[in-house]
Each structure stands twice: as structure tokens, then as C-alpha cells.
Amino acid sequence: xxxxxxxxxxxxxxxxxxxxxxxxxxxxxxxxxxxxxxxxxxxxxxxxxxxxxxxxxxxxxxxxxxxxxxxxxxxxxxxxxxxxxxxxxxxxxxxxxxxxxxxxxxxxxxxxxxxxxxxxxxxxxxxxxxxxxxxxxx
Numbered sequence: 001x002x003x004x005x006x007x008x009x010x011x012x013x014x015x016x017x018x019x020x021x022x023x024x025x026x027x028x029x030x031x032x033x034x035x036x037x038x039x040x041x042x043x044x045x046x047x048x049x050x051x052x053x054x055x056x057x058x059x060x061x062x063x064x065x066x067x068x069x070x071x072x073x074x075x076x077x078x079x080x081x082x083x084x085x086x087x088x089x090x091x092x093x094x095x096x097x098x099x100x101x102x103x104x105x106x107x108x109x110x111x112x113x114x115x116x117x118x119x120x121x122x123x124x125x126x127x128x129x130x131x132x133x134x135x136x137x138x
Contacts, residue, residue: 006048006099008044008097012046018030019031021041021070022066025062026045026059026062028043029066036105036112037107037111037112038106038111040105041104042102042103043067043102043104044101045060050089051090052100054100055100071083071104083104083105083106085102086103086105086113087100087102087103
């Protein structure tokens, strides 16, 4: 992890203002200043980690509780019926701010997230599933 504070560190420290939507001891939700659509919100843990898999159970659980709560509020406020939840890990996966964060992006007409899904086919699924199960930490 880089020691240079991210924009999210600076928001959490109060150095940069934000439009706060929701906050508790573990998470902060606020409006994205470069939204893909009206109501585009970010949810960040107060725990500073780059990758989702590095988060403590407490921070991960708090994000899990905040996501549907904030999504319901964004939908009600914007009138959107559809939305994307996006979370990227690492530069090749399009992560631009190296602090875990989730986007809630309402889909309003042509505004919102546009993606191209390049699906393949599952090869040797049982062997892969067995390997993943073997790496699960209880």
C-alpha cells in the first residue's frame, strides 16, 4: 500500500468536503463528484485497504449492510428503477483510487454504467470449484 493519502483518505480526514449520504463507525457513503448518472454514490470503508479481500470482517459486513440501504435511498430520490453496483480491485481491473470503494450507479435512460461482457465458457468447473473451496478460510 502506498503511504500517499488517497482522495478518500482526505475526505475521511475532513480535508476535502463531500456530499455525505450515510455514515457510521465503519463506512461513509457520499455522492460521486464525477457521476455517470444523477445519484451516483460511493461507499467506502473507514478502514484503509486497497483490495476488497484485505478488509476486516467488520468493515466488510458494514459495507454489506450499507449497500442496500444507500441503494434504496438513491432509487427513491432519483426515481431510477435499475442500477449497477461496481467494485474494482487493481489497476488491470480499472481501479483508479487505491482505497476499497463501491459505486452505486443508477441507470436513467442513457445515463449510467455501460459495459461490454466478454463471456467465455467454464472449463473443468468441478476442479476449479474444489480448488477455490480448498482456499476458503473459515
